[in-house]
Amino acid sequence: MVESSRHLHTEHTPDRWSKPADDVLRRVIEKHKASLKKRFENISEGIIKPGAETPLNKIYTELYITEGESEGLNKEHEVLQVESASRAQTTEDTPINCNDIFKPLPGQEKHIRTVMTKGVAGIGKTVSVQKFILDWINGVANQNVDFIFPLPFRELNLVRVDQYSLHKLLLDFHPELKELKDGEEYKDCQVVFIFDGLDERRLPLNFQQNMISDLKQTSSVDVLMTSLIQGSLLHSAHIWITSRPAAVSQIPAHLIDQMTEVRGFNDPQKEEYFRKRISDESRASRIISHIKASRSLHIMCHIPVFCWIAATVLQQMLDNTQDIPKTLTEMFIHFLLIQTRRKDQKYQSGTETDQKKLLKPQKEILLKLGELAFKNLENGNLMFYEEDLKECGIDISKAVHSGICTEIFKEESVFHQRKVYCFVHLSIQEFLAAVFVFHSYVTKNFKVLKSLISEEHNQSIVAYLQSALGFKSQDHLHVLLKSAVHEALKSRNGHLDLFLRFLMGISLQSNQRLLKGLLNHKHSTSKSVDETCQYIKELNRKDLSPERCINLFHCLLEMNDHSMHKEIKKYLESPKNFKEKLSPAHCSALAHILLMSAEVLDEFDLKKYNTSDEGRRRLVPAVRCYRKARLAECTLRYKSCGIVATILQSPNSLTELDLSKNVLGDSGVQFLSNGLSSPHCKLQKLRLAECTLTDKSCGIVATVLQSPNSLTELDLSNNDLEDSGVQLLSNGLSSPYCKLQTLRLAECTLTDKSCGIVATVLQSPNSLTELDLSNNYLGDSGVLLLSNGLSSPHCKLQTLRLSDCLISEKGYICLASALYSNPSHLKELDLSYNHPGESGLKLLSVRLEDPVCKLEKLRTDHASELTLDSNTAYRFLSLSKGNRKVTRVDEEESYPHHTERFEKWPQVLCREGLSGRCYWEVERSGNGARISVAYKSIKRKVKSDDSALGHNDKSWSLECFPYSYYVWHNNKRTDILPAPSSSTVGVYLDWPAGTLSFYSVFSDTLTHLHTFHSTFTEPLYPAFRVHYNSSVSLCQI
Structure with missing residues (x-):
């Protein structure tokens, strides 16, 4: 038998079975693989019908799966989670192949037994499982595994027997295991259990109850599941659980060894999908171009199922030279029409009359499906069983197997040939729910509408229904729409967000005309649409979560109201708006709304936003919308460079980028180089001053300059690049591809x-x-x-x-x-x-x-002309030579009382406050002195660190003794070794650059002693502290 290995990637030798009993095991494994291959080698995109399947390996496009999970609680509708994930996708993510799901990441040594993979509905979790199983069967990966047992929760829900041993349960799902006696063989095998669809479970999962450990022991199915996951039963097995985000917490976190997330398709993978799906290269390119032009559609295409919907619709519409859908509602209406048209080829002309005839035969079943969709929307059910369909009056034996139903609604044979049903994607369920609700409004079905109508609007709806029965033509649609907005805003997880977008979209008369066979609304809705738009814009958004704000913005777009773009632009142009503190969540919302705009703006200055460091980080993706981006001094880290690089790798208008005074390091430049090397990158000016870079960054930049690029200005000042860095950089500067006109290397040692x-x-x-x-x-x-x-x-x-x-x-x-x-x-x-x-x-x-x-x-x-300020001088300091020399004396000077005088330390300031670039020299004599600069706000009256030069955050000092030198700031001392012999000190202040340098001066030769780096916030005043028997003079240069 096989010894349990630590990871799933150690391959076994071919001759591992030699005993007769092993022949049985080998035979069972081969039968098991054959059974799984028959089940998993083909895939059906959305439509389930005989002969429609396609080999998985023919159309499979690698999904973007990452280790870890995206930030934040699951307070967003799943579509918005996809949008958030698309913004967060950067080169800092750790992508992993689905076959490596149990493999530790580089640098990790931990044993991974249980993996949780989360992802929104339709994102590709089940397809990833299918690919994992198929590659194992075909000998591509994980060849040390003996058995893979897929046990989807949708099938486990149908188990009716109360008591099972693990082997008996597996036999019911996999009859080919019958030659194994009691399952004891599993102990010596590498086994993987895959529990797909945790969110679909209807079994209780109680991890506090008694677990079992004996393979022969019988128990309820839920106890078997919890015992396997917890590890008391068959501890050597590997467990893979998949789930929609909201259900992940049902498994205790300490039982999960590795959390992964399926993000769907990234941008290159979307394009790959369409080129595989559409054989005509020219047509595929046109569809890709259209999707890229619509930000909303492009984001939705992170979901593979939506790619299928988009491909279905856009191919058909390009053939018929029809106007391409620009909103989600339009896209889904056309998808419904196209699928219906495939069932009835008589109505191919596409006129209004034909469309009415087209939908009319399917009206009954579509509205019943809409009722099923709406009733299950509240609890987020995606899977339905026979009793759910019967409750909505759906005749299972006829309806599910005829007409449009098979195009948007799936039937699957699962456990013991029992049936489970679902819409091909959650978004189709929400679309049909919106159609059903609008139809209920048209047909005055108050019973349905009541669940969406708030108490304050009940009377208005009743009045509308009464007037409608009296054949009056008043339009009260706005009452329903406002109530729907109100209900959607109450949701913590946004489960009604997409439904609301569809309901708003259907309220447009242009969309109602397309659905004429379903909706016979004869009155104009334009006034209601206008009133609803105004209502949304006037809502007090301060009390709303950012996720709900974003969805309201989408609702306006569905109703063809683009005024919010103008409002945002107006907000950004008004300086007074930047005084209000923005939370990180609202920064996410603002970034999202900016990203949805097609307009290219001029300049983005991140520092002017009044928010936290986290808030600024969340605003970084908005850079995509601008020509110039100023991100300097915003406490960004190297990870933000990954976000910027992703932007530069996709179509953008960015020509100027300032990332100065952020702790980016060489890792940040490495991330950034991926974007700079992209053919989409148009960046001309790049500033990376004071970003803690080393010579390694110069080598990275040189590689960029040696390939086609658009850079004409590069600022690498205030980094420790050293001569080795310039040597590396010169390789790029000498390249024929290099277009650099401006190069700044100030203060680079x-x-x-x-x-x-x-x-x-x-x-x-x-x-x-x-x-x-x-x-x-x-x-x-x-x-x-x-x-x-x-x-x-x-x-x-x-x-x-x-x-x-x-x-x-x-x-x-x-x-x-x-x-x-x-x-x-x-x-x-x-x-x-x-x-x-x-x-x-x-x-x-x-x-x-x-x-x-x-x-x-x-x-x-x-030189700078400086004079000492007698109003600040300590009483035992004497000023002379036109207030350019100060001497420590034994007798008190007769200075008048002054609020700015130092009373506890022998110190004096100069009159001149400096905020530019200045140089001066000082000669000292005697026992010692401190040569300093300080803010005018330094304390004067207390004998404490607050008033001592160099002992607080308001002053910087060089302390000079005959045989030792020190620098001081904020009470921290640094030794200067060796101490110079010269008594003359040069001081150079570059206030804008935030540097203060001290030099030893001897015969016109300057020797650097120390440089302080800081961000100065006030003018700096040259200052001195004079020890006993000492003096300090300002030199004439």
């Missing part, structure tokens, strides 16, 4: 080596016109290397920024020489906050006056 790499790029054909290398440790040696590139005839740079790059007189001379060699391109040169010396500055200034040289703008800003 680069050295002179990077200048040599960039020079090599500039010396070969390239498209760069703007380059920013500011705030890097390039020095004169770096500028010397860079000048080789600037001198090249291939160099087309018009703007070069080298601010704060430790460049002295020698570097200026090199740049002047380069401009002399290649004077025809460079127009702007930024050398601010360097050390030019007199001759260096003079040489470059001459180039400005040279008529041959194109240089127009030369920035050489260097």
Whole structure:
């Protein structure tokens, strides 16, 4: 016999059975496989009739199955869950093949015994089970498995015997097992039980009751089920349960080893389905184009059954050159007409009269099915038994086997040839329920309408019925529609949402004309439609869940009211609306409504929305609707890049994207690269400044630049890319596919080596016109290397920024020489906050006056003029030299009382508040000092961390002693090793970039000591704390 293996993917050797008893087991397994193959090798899409089946492997399209489950409680109608899942589908998901359902994910070591797979109705759960079984039978996968026992709940519901052993139950479902004596053989076999359709169960499942463990012991079917799932019975077996989302919680979470979710078709899989389903390539392309053009239809096509409905309708309508449906109601009406027409070929012309004749013979059965659909809508029943049909007056022996019924309603032979019935999809059930309710309104069937009418509207409906009986033509349809809205809004899980959309759609006279054989409503409904639309728009949406808000928006679309698009646009254009706090759920709703719009908007600024981090994350999918997206400084993580990448991989209008100041890391750039490499990507400007990137990201970006792309501007500033990153990036910059014109690498911890790499790029054909290398440790040696590139005839740079790059007189001379060699391109040169010396500055200034040289703008800003503020000075600090020097003294100075004076610490602020880019130098003498910057709001009167420079979140300090240096912020100390010997310190503030740098200055040479990175929110004031016997002077530069 077979030893139980840990996972289902260890293949067995062929000669594993040698005993005579094993011959019996082998024979039973072969018979079992043959029986399952006969049952599962073919598939019928919707229609069940002899000969209509298609081999599963011929049309099977891989479904998007993911490990884990999408976020949130199941408070949405299942169609809306599909829409939510389609928005959430990103490259961060872990897709898995249905054959790998019991296989641990990479990096996992856990044993997976029980798997739960959830998914909305019609999404493909049962087809995934069918594929799993068929691939096992055909030797494609899971060949270590001996038995697979599918036990659908819809069949288990029909078991009538009270007591079963496990083997006896299996024999009833699989008679080919009869050669096995008592089921003891299962202990030594690899067995998989598949319980499909947990949501359809009518058996009790009580996991608190006594379980059984003996294979021979008899019990009720529900105890057998719970014992198998819980593991007390046949613990070695693997269990796979499938369910619609609402029923998942019926199995205790601790019994589930792995949760998976069937998301249906992703966008490429939709296209694959239609191309497999429709042999004519040209027709398939036209249908795909139409579905992509309708956002609502495109989302619904995540559900495979809806793909079948769409293919059925659109093929027929393209043949007849009819107007293509644009709403769900139109699509389902045409589906009903097409299926009816197939049953009666006499009415092919499609005129109103013919359509009336077409539906009239089927009217009785369709309305009875509508009654069945409506009555079972409240409890979400998808499966029906004979008693359910009889209750609605449906003659099972005739109706189910004739006419349109077989096209939209399925009969299945299950346990002991008993029958179970269902609509081919939940949406068809809801459509027919809406038709039935509207017909009840037309025929004045108050008994049916009463369940939808709220108390406040009862009198109006009674008045309508009385007036109708008196042959008055008043239109009271709006009363029914408003009441239906009211009832749908009360639902916690949205079970009436799609029904409401269909009811609203049917209220349009154009749709009633199509259903003329079913509905004989002779009065105009336009006033009622208008009044209902207005009612929906005036509802107080603050009290509604986002899911209900979204559905109301869909209802308006079904009634051809597109005014909400204008309202949303108006909301987005009004600054006052952004003051109101948005919950994460309402952010989801806003994103959804934006996504449904066909209009392309100009700019999306995520930061201006008043919401939480989670709320901003949920708004990210709305980027698809815009040309420009500003997502900077929104505490996004790498997963959001997956959402953006998905957008870039599908048709979009995005040309500018700013993700700066988010913790994306290299993983985020890896996700993003999938989108940047897509032929759909039109992105021209990409900003990733201060995103915690390393040199690895440069390699990823280089790969993008080496293939067709549209990028013309790239900002990678304020990341630790280092020289190794620039080396990797240069491979992309040298590619003929690279179109980059602007490249920003400011403050990327680069050295002179990077200048040599960039020079090599500039010396070969390239498209760069703007380059920013500011705030890097390039020095004169770096500028010397860079000048080789600037001198090249291939160099087309018009703007070069080298601010704060430790460049002295020698570097200026090199740049002047380069401009002399290649004077025809460079127009702007930024050398601010360097050390030019007199001759260096003079040489470059001459180039400005040279008529041959194109240089127009030369920035050489260097020092900031600062003065000490005596109103802030501690009383034992003396100011001198025009308030540019401060000395610690033993005697108290006679300063007047002032609210801004430091009273507990020997500190002083400068008068000037800085909020731009500034450089200053300080010379200290004596025992020590703190050279700092601080917000004006720092405390002054208390001797605590709140007022001490460097000990709070309002100040940043460099503390200097003769033999040791430290930096301080928010009471955290960092040592500077080794301590510099120079007594002069340079300070460079780039307030917009959020950086504060300290340098040791010796003979015009700057040595970097430390850089603080922060987001400054107020102007910064240079400040000093002076120790005993010490002084600090502001240098004249």
